[in-house]
Amino acid sequence: MSTHVTTRPGAYADSVRLLQVSRTVQGVPGVATAQVAMATPLNVEVLEGMGFALPDGSGPNDMVVAIRLEDGAADGTLGEALAAVDEALAARAESGPSEEAAPRTAGAALRRSTDAGALVLVSVPGANALAEAMDALDADHDVMIFSDNVPLDQEVALKRTATERGLLVMGPDCGTAVVGGVGLGFANATTPGPVGIVAASGTGCQQLLCLLDHAGVGVGSALGVGGRDLSATVRGASTREALRRLDADPAVELVVMVSKPPADEVAAELREYAAGLGTPVEFALLGPGQPDLTAATETVLRRLGRDVPRWPVQGEVAAGEGHLLRGLFVGGTLCDESMLIASEALGPIRSNIPLADGLGLGADLDAALAVDAHTMVDFGDDALTAGRAHPMIDPTLRLEQLARAADDPRTGVILIDVVLGHGAEQDPAAALAPVVAGARPPVVACVVGTVADPQDRRRQVAALAEAGAEVHLSNAAATRRAVELVGGSR
Amino acid sequence: MTTAPTSVITVGAAMFGDAVAAQAVPVTSVDWRPPMPGTEADLATVLADPLRRDANARALAALLGVQASLVDVALASELLGLEPGQFLHAGPPITWDRASGPLRGALMGGAALEGLVEDPEDAVALFESGTSVSLDPCHHHGTVGPMAGVVTPSMWMFVLEDPATGRRTHCSLNEGLGKVLRYGAYGPEVLTRLRWMRDVLGPLLQTAVRATVTSAGPVDVTGILTQMLQMGDEAHNRNRAGTLMLMRDLAPAMVESGADAADVAESLRFVGGNDHFFLNLAMPACKLALDAARDIDGSTMVVAMARNGTDFGIQVSGTGDEWFTGPAQLADGLFLGSYGPDDANPDIGDSAITETAGIGGFAMATAPAIVRLVGGTVPDALATTRRMHEITLGENPRWSVPVLEFQGTPSGIDVSRVCRTGILPQINTGMAGRQAGVGQVGAGLVTPPAEIFPAALAALAGRTRARG
Numbered sequence: 019m020s021t022h023v024t025t026r027p028g029a030y031a032d033s034v035r036l037l038q039v040s041r042t043v044q045g046v047p048g049v050a051t052a053q054v055a056m057a058t059p060l061n062v063e064v065l066e067g068m069g070f071a072l073p074d075g076s077g078p079n080d081m082v083v084a085i086r087l088e089d090g091a092a093d094g095t096l097g098e099a100l101a102a103v104d105e106a107l108a109a110r111a112e113s114g115p116s117e118e119a120a121p122r123t124a125g126a127a128l129r130r131s132t133d134a135g136a137l138v139l140v141s142v143p144g145a146n147a148l149a150e151a152m153d154a155l156d157a158d159h160d161v162m163i164f165s166d167n168v169p170l171d172q173e174v175a176l177k178r179t180a181t182e183r184g185l186l187v188m189g190p191d192c193g194t195a196v197v198g199g200v201g202l203g204f205a206n207a208t209t210p211g212p213v214g215i216v217a218a219s220g221t222g223c224q225q226l227l228c229l230l231d232h233a234g235v236g237v238g239s240a241l242g243v244g245g246r247d248l249s250a251t252v253r254g255a256s257t258r259e260a261l262r263r264l265d266a267d268p269a270v271e272l273v274v275m276v277s278k279p280p281a282d283e284v285a286a287e288l289r290e291y292a293a294g295l296g297t298p299v300e301f302a303l304l305g306p307g308q309p310d311l312t313a314a315t316e317t318v319l320r321r322l323g324r325d326v327p328r329w330p331v332q333g334e335v336a337a338g339e340g341h342l343l344r345g346l347f348v349g350g351t352l353c354d355e356s357m358l359i360a361s362e363a364l365g366p367i368r369s370n371i372p373l374a375d376g377l378g379l380g381a382d383l384d385a386a387l388a389v390d391a392h393t394m395v396d397f398g399d400d401a402l403t404a405g406r407a408h409p410m411i412d413p414t415l416r417l418e419q420l421a422r423a424a425d426d427p428r429t430g431v432i433l434i435d436v437v438l439g440h441g442a443e444q445d446p447a448a449a450l451a452p453v454v455a456g457a458r459p460p461v462v463a464c465v466v467g468t469v470a471d472p473q474d475r476r477r478q479v480a481a482l483a484e485a486g487a488e489v490h491l492s493n494a495a496a497t498r499r500a501v502e503l504v505g506g507s508r
Numbered sequence: 509m510t511t512a513p514t515s516v517i518t519v520g521a522a523m524f525g526d527a528v529a530a531q532a533v534p535v536t537s538v539d540w541r542p543p544m545p546g547t548e549a550d551l552a553t554v555l556a557d558p559l560r561r562d563a564n565a566r567a568l569a570a571l572l573g574v575q576a577s578l579v580d581v582a583l584a585s586e587l588l589g590l591e592p593g594q595f596l597h598a599g600p601p602i603t604w605d606r607a608s609g610p611l612r613g614a615l616m617g618g619a620a621l622e623g624l625v626e627d628p629e630d631a632v633a634l635f636e637s638g639t640s641v642s643l644d645p646c647h648h649h650g651t652v653g654p655m656a657g658v659v660t661p662s663m664w665m666f667v668l669e670d671p672a673t674g675r676r677t678h679c680s681l682n683e684g685l686g687k688v689l690r691y692g693a694y695g696p697e698v699l700t701r702l703r704w705m706r707d708v709l710g711p712l713l714q715t716a717v718r719a720t721v722t723s724a725g726p727v728d729v730t731g732i733l734t735q736m737l738q739m740g741d742e743a744h745n746r747n748r749a750g751t752l753m754l755m756r757d758l759a760p761a762m763v764e765s766g767a768d769a770a771d772v773a774e775s776l777r778f779v780g781g782n783d784h785f786f787l788n789l790a791m792p793a794c795k796l797a798l799d800a801a802r803d804i805d806g807s808t809m810v811v812a813m814a815r816n817g818t819d820f821g822i823q824v825s826g827t828g829d830e831w832f833t834g835p836a837q838l839a840d841g842l843f844l845g846s847y848g849p850d851d852a853n854p855d856i857g858d859s860a861i862t863e864t865a866g867i868g869g870f871a872m873a874t875a876p877a878i879v880r881l882v883g884g885t886v887p888d889a890l891a892t893t894r895r896m897h898e899i900t901l902g903e904n905p906r907w908s909v910p911v912l913e914f915q916g917t918p919s920g921i922d923v924s925r926v927c928r929t930g931i932l933p934q935i936n937t938g939m940a941g942r943q944a945g946v947g948q949v950g951a952g953l954v955t956p957p958a959e960i961f962p963a964a965l966a967a968l969a970g971r972t973r974a975r976g
Contacts, residue, residue, distance in 0.1 A: 037842040038880045051846050060686065064845045119891065120539035122898045122929045127517045127536050129897070137513035139528070141520030142540055145548045149928055150519045150540070152555045160513075164524065175556035198512030200533055203524060214510065239510035267510045411523070440527035472530070 019050060021086045022096055023070050025057065029081040031107060036081075039106040046099045048091030053084045054103055125153035137162065139202055140189075144168040144400075147190060148176060155179050155187075162242070163189030164203050166400045170251060173244065177255035186259045191400070192242035193220025193408070194439070196227070199238065204410055206439040207470035211236020212322065214264035214297075216257055218243050218277035221349025221398075221437055222304060222311055224466050225493055226276055228475075229315040231468045232491060233327050238269050245350070248280030254288050265295040273297050274318055278354065279305035306373075310355055310494040329492040333483035335460035337503045340430035343367075344387070344423040344459075345394030345500075346416050348409040352435045352464065353396040356497040360392065363501045368393045370401065383415075387422055392504075394433075395419070410442045413449055420450075424457035430504040431460050435493060436482070438467030438475060445473060447481035454485040460503055461487040464496040547927040547962050550969035554924055557972040559806025567807040567825045568901045568920045570800040571865065576677075576793035577726035579669045581714040585661035587678055588649050592622050596646045598657025598858040599816025600831040603643065604635040608817030610692025610853050613944030614656030615643075617694030621702050622660045628694040647812055647823075650799070651678040652791045652858035654784075655690035655940055656817065663702075664710030668729060668792040675799065677792040681705055681713070684782040686948055691940040692853070693947035708771050709778065716761035727757050729793040730906070732786070737867065737907050737917070742875035743790040744859055744868030745936040745951060750786035755779055791858060794865035801825050801920075805975075808968055809901060810921040813864045813933065813956060817856035817940070820956045824923055824964050826971065832964040834957030839939050841952015842881060853942040855954045860935045866904050866919035869934035869953065870896040874909040874917075878936075881951050892934050893918065899925040899933065923968065926961040 031039070036054050043052040053068060055061040057076040065072060070084040085099050121127035124138050138154035140147050144167030154161035155176065163176075168190035180187045188195050188202075194217065195202040199210045206224055208231045215237055217223030223240050230237060241264065243256035257275070264270045273295075280288060280303070292299040300321060302314035309317065316326045343360060347353035350371060357367045368391045372378045379386040379393065383402075386393055396402075397409040397416045409416050416434075423429050436446050443449075454461045463482050467475035479489045490496035512533070518525035519538040529535045543551060554560065584590045595615055597607075604612070612635070619631035619641070634641055646653045653659055665678040683701055687693040720727060732753045739749035755776065762772050779785050798811045807825035814821055821831040836854035843851070862868035872879065873893035876886045884892075893909060896918035903916030921933055932955035939950040 035880050037844075041842055053845065068846050118894055120537060122539055122541070122931065123925065124517055124519045124538055125925070126898050127519075127538050131515065131517070131536065133515045133534075135511070135514030136517055136536075137515075138517045138519065139524055141518070141524055143542075145552075146540075146543065148552045149543070149555050149924070150538075154517075156561050165520070169552070172552050172556060175552075179556075179558070198510050200512045200516075200528065200531055202516070202528065241510070263510050270510070407521075411521075440530070441521075441524050472527075 019086055019089050021070060023072060023082065023084045025073055025076050026081040026083065027079070030056065030079070031081070039103060042106040043085065043099050043102045046095070046102050048088055048095035049099050050086045050088045052086070052099065055082055056080070057082045123153055124150040125156065128153060128157040128159060137197065139164065141165055144190065148172045151176050151187065152179065155183060155185055158183060158185065160186040161188070162192055162195055162202055163187065163244070164192060165189070166191040167404055170246065173246060174252055177252060181255050181259065186241065186263065187256050188242045189244040192244050194223045194240065195242045196237060196240040201440045204437065204439045204441045205240070206231070206468045207472070208468055209236040210238045212269065212271035213237045213318065214267065214270035214273045215240035216243060216260040216264065216273060216275045217241070218245055218247050218257070219351035221435070221466065222276045222351035224349070224437060224439060225311045225352065226274060226302070226315055228466050228468055228491065229312060229329070230318070232330070233319055233324060235319065235322065235324055238267065239264060248277050248284050248288070250281035250284060254280065254284050257288060258291055261292060261295060261299065265297045270297055272318065272321060273299045274302055274314070275299055276302045276311070277304070279303045279308065304351065304355055304358065306358060310359060312492040312494040329490065329495055331488065331490050331495070332479050333486070333488045335462065335486070335488040335503065338430055338459040340426070340428045340459050341504060342390070342428045343392040343431050343433060343500055343504050344429050345433040346420055346423065347394065347396050347435050348398050348416060349435050349437050349466070350396045350398050352466070352493045353394050355493055356433060357394050359494055359497040360501050364392050364504070369395060371396045371399055383419055387419060387426065390428065410437050413443055413446060417449055417453060420453050424453060424459065429459045431462060431500045432457060433497060433500040434461065434463050436463055436465045436478060438465065438471040438473040438478060440472065442473065447478040451481050451485035454482060454487045462496050462500045462503065463487045463489045464493040465489055465491065466493070541930065543928045544930055544958065544962050547965055550962070550965045551924060551927060553969040553972050554808060554965060557806050560808060563804045563806035563826065564809055564901050564922065567801040567804045567809040571797050571920055572904055572906070574670050574730070574797035574800050576668045576729045576796045577671055578666060578717060578729050578789060579721055579726045580667035581664055581710060581717045582667060583661065584659050584663045584665050587665055587667065588651065590659065590661040592624060592661055593641045594661065595641060595643050596649060596651060596653065596657065596659035597643055597816060598646060598653045598655065598856060599814045600819050600821030600833050601645050602816045602818055604638065606818050608853050608856065609942050609944040610856055610940035611656045611817045613692030613694050614658040614689050616944065617689045617698055618658045618660040620694065620699055622662060646858055647814055650676060652795045652861050653680060653690070654682070654787055654791065654859045655857040655938060656692055657858050658689060662706050664706065664713065666789055666792060668789070668796050669726070670796050670800065675796065677796040677799065679788040679792040681709060682782060682785045682788040685784060688947060691938070691947040692944050694945055709775050712762055712765060712767050712771060712775050713758070715765045715767070716758045719761040719765065720758060723761070727754070729789050733790060733793060733867070734906050737871055737874050738910055740875055740877050742868055742871040742878070742936065744787065744862040745881060745938070746783070746875050746878045747786040747790060748783045750790065751779065751783055754786050754789065787859065790867070791861050794861045794867070797865055798861065803828060808923045810864055810923060813860040814858045815855045815860065817853055820855060820960065822956065822960055822964060824968065827964065827967045830967060832960040832967070834960045837954050837957060839937050839952035839954040841939065841950055843950035844948060847941070847949035851941055851946070851949045852939045855937060856940055857937065859937065863933050863935045864921060866900065866917040867907060869936040871907070871909060871917045872934070872936065873912055895931055896934060898929050899931050923961055923964045927965050932956055932958060
């Protein structure tokens with residue numbers, strides 16, 4: 019082993035830097051050990067303890083470079099080690115102060131933001147949604163929760179907190195909202211106007227938005243409250259806050275409440291609350307014996323003194339040979355509405371979101387398609403979206419099942435919905451058209467969208483009609499047409 | 509009202525943010541990741557606890573509201589009622605059989621200092637039998653101790669007081685670096701220094717502090733911390749400016765004490781030559797502030813992080829005195845002389861109380877001079893302090909970081925945020941030798957064992973559920 023000790027009088031670096039330099043040099047192949055240090059008494063002791071002899075006269079203002087090479091170290095190792103000392107001493111970090119990393123929680127984002135008007139949009143998995151949503155409420159901000167599969171008790175806890183603080187929780191499972199003209203989630207692009215919507219249903223809200231848009235009536239705000247808000251457990255906590263806000267907005271002339279029929283006691287409370295508001299509230303409650311969404315829209319138009327237009331249809335199909343209606347939906351409310359309408363003419367419809375006990379299909383889609391009965395499947399249901407994206411984003415699952423239904427000789431008509439808007443798949447018709455074109459049975463589609471949507475309703479409708487589908491704007495009209503095609507017309 | 513949001517913060521699917529941005533509304537995207545495994549249900553329970561928000565606001569306000577003053581220096585026997593044979597140590601409770609090398613070494617040296625044994629080596633039998641000695645955590649006695657944190661009756665202690673409540677905390681006097689008791693060394697030079705501190709430095713500091721309190725009022729330790737954080741100290745591994753400011757405040761009274769001039773000069777030389785002298789004031793100041801935040805039902809704020817060389821433990825405001833412990837980790841950093849990772853003992857000391865209060869590693873951005881100590885760069889230091897804001901409840905308006913536009917230090921570690929982000933508190937630390945008697949072998953960065961945070965969260969959730 020050879021040992022080399024040199025001093026560099028007047029050279030200085032702080033002790034921490036020198037520790038780092040020492041470590042760098044120790045890493046040079048062939049170096050047994052090395053120490054670069056100012057020759058302070060403490061360091062002299064350390065160096066001597068390591069077996070290095072220092073030249074006489076070394077003082078605290080001298081830098082000592084002490085290197086011991088391994089036996090048999092290659093020629094030139096010392097030179098490399100000394101070069102490493104110089105390089106390490108000269109090294110400087112190349113970059114300046116770093117960019118700030120993105121916040122890791124909604125709470126951290128809100129703390130950095132100074133915007134009191136910020137809204138938080140949560141779309142993490144349902145089991146994690148409460149944490150992010152609670153961050154918003156803790157910082158006194160409204161929150162929209164797109165996530166589904168949020169446990170019911172967590173929804174209750176969030177809404178109880180929001181109520182205490184005068185905040186609005188839109189959702190969970192809120193797919194669509196328009197807040198002051200800004201579309202969130204799967205909202206359609208519409209112009210602001212005199213109607214305010216409170217929606218316990220995302221696609222129901224979208225159907226209303228698009229029908230009103232076609233009739234030339236704008237919507238200023240559409241506040242989603244989540245599908246369970248009007249249950250006996252949640253008791254309309256968000257609905258009340260949404261109604262309160264729309265009532266306070268002078269631009270809103272008429273409020274429309276879109277929902278499945280609420281639990282009885284909640285319905286009574288809600289009607290009482292609405293009666294106390296200054297703005298009239300029209301209830302569009304989708305249920306047995308209730309008007310469908312298109313009929314409700316027509317009522318709204320009449321209350322506003324507007325004309326009711328003819329709802330557009332493009333393409334026309336003829337009846338096929340099969341006898342079963344197969345509905346494949348991405349919109350839960352659209353599926354509900356179709357079942358309500360179809361069951362009046364065809365009798366009970368089997369579904370994964372059945373209207374009545376005993377009609378359930380379970381989550382096994384293959385079994386669902388094998389059933390010798392009229393079926394309607396909601397691919398957006400929680401059970402089918404756990405661990406995967408919503409079918410309005412990822413159409414794969416529905417496309418697979420659509421192809422199977424199209425090949426099944428028993429299928430008499432296929433009914434599908436295509437829901438456009440911000441956040442939805444960029445060109446759903448492109449993927450659907452080949453399946454539609456190859457389908458043996460007739461395909462009736464409802465395209466829920468506006469011409470201002472990123473996907474452009476006209477382009478989507480044209481593509482589907484060209485592939486052979488009959489395309490409606492009204493889901494109710496599409497359903498009635500499908501029923502007619504399997505001979506259910508009366 | 510239903511006015512349009514002026515900005516949208518998206519957590520989750522990026523496309524929703526894109527759709528909002530396309531409508532000319534500013535969007536901030538959160539870099540969300542799943543929480544620590546198995547914490548989802550407990551997180552929901554704790555975050556939905558109606559007590560939590562206010563409890564945490566109170567805990568943070570309590571932490572930030574304390575102004576710590578140095579009011580006295582006195583013997584541990586008088587202050588804490590310690591009797592010969594009673595030993596305090598750093599970290600959560602531990603017994604001799606599980607104690608690490610440096611803690612054993614410090615206990616052995618402490619036994620010799622107290623005259624229980626002549627030769628420190630003889631103390632091993634004393635501690636193994638356990639009949640005439642007892643071990644107790646500093647934290648259980650209003651005290652904190654750096655590294656091994658061993659306190660014996662004849663050691664002099666700083667006394668810090670919260671003038672608003674009269675509450676007090678204590679810490680021993682710092683011995684310097686290298687071969688010192690707190691790093692587990694117990695050789696003759698260690699005991700000689702401790703005896704000099706007992707016989708000369710301690711009495712002189714007591715006289716000087718008492719005289720200063722009388723003439724100028726208590727020394728404002730929190731105020732010195734405020735200043736030193738703007739002078740390149742993070743108050744854990746760098747205390748240079750703080751030490752000199754303390755000397756500035758005490759030197760006149762030391763000179764006027766009437767003590768032998770040579771003793772005064774030696775004491776000033778000792779304090780001025782020990783860049784860590786102020787650490788033993790920073791630590792009890794942090795404990796004094798954090799103790800004010802203890803025992804608030806529903807609060808998820810960490811009020812102590814401490815290590816005994818074997819276990820790393822935390823205490824949380826909402827779970828009383830319970831310790832949540834896991835194995836202490838090895839620091840990553842630089843080594844003195846020819847020491848290497850094999851020579852280092854796992855993390856030890858109560859000094860992580862500084863990080864718990866929002867300084868030390870949490871204020872790394874303000875101490876660029878020592879970033880290389882931990883093998884880092886200046887951008888790493890800025891990123892570290894910013895990252896700690898992810899897991900803390902708020903900022904300390906008193907302790908600000910100039911290079912981050914005077915942003916307050918990240919304060920009040922939130923168990924729930926640690927579990928949500930998986931970001932662990934960053935601690936700057938010294939490294940003790942694994943073998944008793946070795947002393948310091950290096951310094952670096954370390955984090956707590958991750959599992960103690962889910963454990964604390966589960967306890968918080970249990971209490972929430974029990975409250976109904």
